[in-house]
Amino acid sequence: MEQYDAVIVGAGLAGLTCGLELAEQGRKVLLLEAEPVVGGRTSSYIDNGMKVESGFHRYIGFYSEMPKVLRKAGIQLNEIFTWEEKVEIRVRKQEKLITLGAAPLFGPKKTIMGILGNNELLPPRDKLSLVSFFLGGLKDLITNPKKLDAYNIRDYAKKHRVSEDAFHNVIIPFSTGLYFLPPERYSAYVFFGLLAPAIKRFYKMRIGAFLGGMTDVMCQPMAEAIQKKGGIVKTDHKVCKLHMDWQNKLTGVEMEEGRIFYGEKVVVATTLNSAKQLLKPLFKDHPWFQPMFKLPMMSAATLQLELKKPALPKDITTFGPRTSLISFAEQSRSTFRHVPGRLSIIMSNPERFLEMTPEETLQVVVKDANLLGMDFKENIIDYRQINHYDDFHSLEPGYHWMRPEQVTPVEGLLLAGDYTMQPYFATMEGAVVSGQKAARAILSSKKR
Numbered sequence: 001m002e003q004y005d006a007v008i009v010g011a012g013l014a015g016l017t018c019g020l021e022l023a024e025q026g027r028k029v030l031l032l033e034a035e036p037v038v039g040g041r042t043s044s045y046i047d048n049g050m051k052v053e054s055g056f057h058r059y060i061g062f063y064s065e066m067p068k069v070l071r072k073a074g075i076q077l078n079e080i081f082t083w084e085e086k087v088e089i090r091v092r093k094q095e096k097l098i099t100l101g102a103a104p105l106f107g108p109k110k111t112i113m114g115i116l117g118n119n120e121l122l123p124p125r126d127k128l129s130l131v132s133f134f135l136g137g138l139k140d141l142i143t144n145p146k147k148l149d150a151y152n153i154r155d156y157a158k159k160h161r162v163s164e165d166a167f168h169n170v171i172i173p174f175s176t177g178l179y180f181l182p183p184e185r186y187s188a189y190v191f192f193g194l195l196a197p198a199i200k201r202f203y204k205m206r207i208g209a210f211l212g213g214m215t216d217v218m219c220q221p222m223a224e225a226i227q228k229k230g231g232i233v234k235t236d237h238k239v240c241k242l243h244m245d246w247q248n249k250l251t252g253v254e255m256e257e258g259r260i261f262y263g264e265k266v267v268v269a270t271t272l273n274s275a276k277q278l279l280k281p282l283f284k285d286h287p288w289f290q291p292m293f294k295l296p297m298m299s300a301a302t303l304q305l306e307l308k309k310p311a312l313p314k315d316i317t318t319f320g321p322r323t324s325l326i327s328f329a330e331q332s333r334s335t336f337r338h339v340p341g342r343l344s345i346i347m348s349n350p351e352r353f354l355e356m357t358p359e360e361t362l363q364v365v366v367k368d369a370n371l372l373g374m375d376f377k378e379n380i381i382d383y384r385q386i387n388h389y390d391d392f393h394s395l396e397p398g399y400h401w402m403r404p405e406q407v408t409p410v411e412g413l414l415l416a417g418d419y420t421m422q423p424y425f426a427t428m429e430g431a432v433v434s435g436q437k438a439a440r441a442i443l444s445s446k447k448r
């Protein structure tokens, strides 16, 4: 019988963090990952001969737990990130770009110029209309978060009389550009909730683009650190059932071929969708799980292209409001240096593209890219569409309160994952914090 202190289902950032924290404290851990590589939504892999990633990711400088965990795994931030001091917003059918500084301390000039400049595309009147929106949102976040969660971003901007141009050219990039949701479906609570830590730690603000595929530079090294500390990480191991004993204690997990791994604790560190599938057969009527079973999910879609030359002069985060290329980045000098040009695009509205073939998606992207002043049609070497069906919990108004805590009322069972309750929503930092919270709960409970 294979018995562990903790069996962790899923080796995304949440599962890897939990495993690392436990292994470091001498606990015997087993991580079981369904896919051939670790990393989940931060994975990178080869798809029919082309190097791809789950979608381009940005590390945000105010993350505080993720860097600690990466350092524990022996990873130095400066070795895996290249730093961006600004982001660009391409305005549809306009020649000029809006450039916003994204690193007040590391690139103060660009930050100040971003606020004072860009007057042609964003006159001072439009900028002023944003002030009451941001101040009001941050105040409501502190004084009345539930009320804020009743608004979507579109209605909240209307309430604060934000001009149409300011709404499209600033708010949409920082809402839809980050979470793919159209503003009519995006909770104002989530929008300001994500900004709040940035304000507290504004001096830390900068944006990191990965120097290599995320599995290669981050997740696999984390898995190796777990193994060095005595843990075991198994890929291609899909858990299909949770095991409960006659006293209703979770005791292990079962694989498709019937093999069982036993654990004093079982941490379900999957997406919300997979967690529901594993938990529902056992806890369909359990009151504690009802909100999480009802918490809706949302999807994402990305298109990734290899090109004969770079599509953009720099590898920086770029937003394309009012087009399907809501956020994108050239990556041939940063993440994927093996090809002359590499473009990674996060699509808006994802649901529309999930229905399309990659060829159809490409047609839309080429047309919309033209509107943003980019023409790469003749330079395409290869491309892939990577879809994430129902991989996120819904960030629409009214759902935040349905997210479960990591500690459950079922003995032996814990949850981790970005959808579980932590302040960073669906981000890498959120996943890491959820994994830490699950690990801390295990470490503070007595071993039997």
Ligand SMILES: Cc1cc2nc3c(=O)[nH]c(=O)nc-3n(C[C@H](O)[C@H](O)[C@H](O)COP(=O)(O)OP(=O)(O)OC[C@H]3O[C@@H](n4cnc5c(N)ncnc54)[C@H](O)[C@@H]3O)c2cc1C
Pocket (backbone or CB within 6 Å): 009, 010, 011, 012, 013, 014, 015, 032, 033, 034, 035, 038, 039, 040, 041, 042, 054, 055, 056, 057, 058, 059, 060, 237, 238, 239, 240, 269, 270, 271, 274, 300, 302, 346, 388, 391, 416, 417, 418, 419, 425, 426, 427, 428, 429, 430, 431
């Ligand atoms: C396109 C895209 C862009 C993003 N951009 C950013 C960004 O710029 N910045 C940022 O901070 N965050 C970003 N994110 C969000 C970030 O990737 C996620 O919040 C985070 O990676 C979630 O980690 P997790 O461990 O909670 O879940 P996941 O990474 O989804 O891990 C869950 C793991 O469980 C495994 N699993 C599921 N079911 C089973 C089973 N039955 N048995 C075994 N294993 C199972 C899955 O295969 C997966 O590996 C982005 C996400 C996407 C998709």
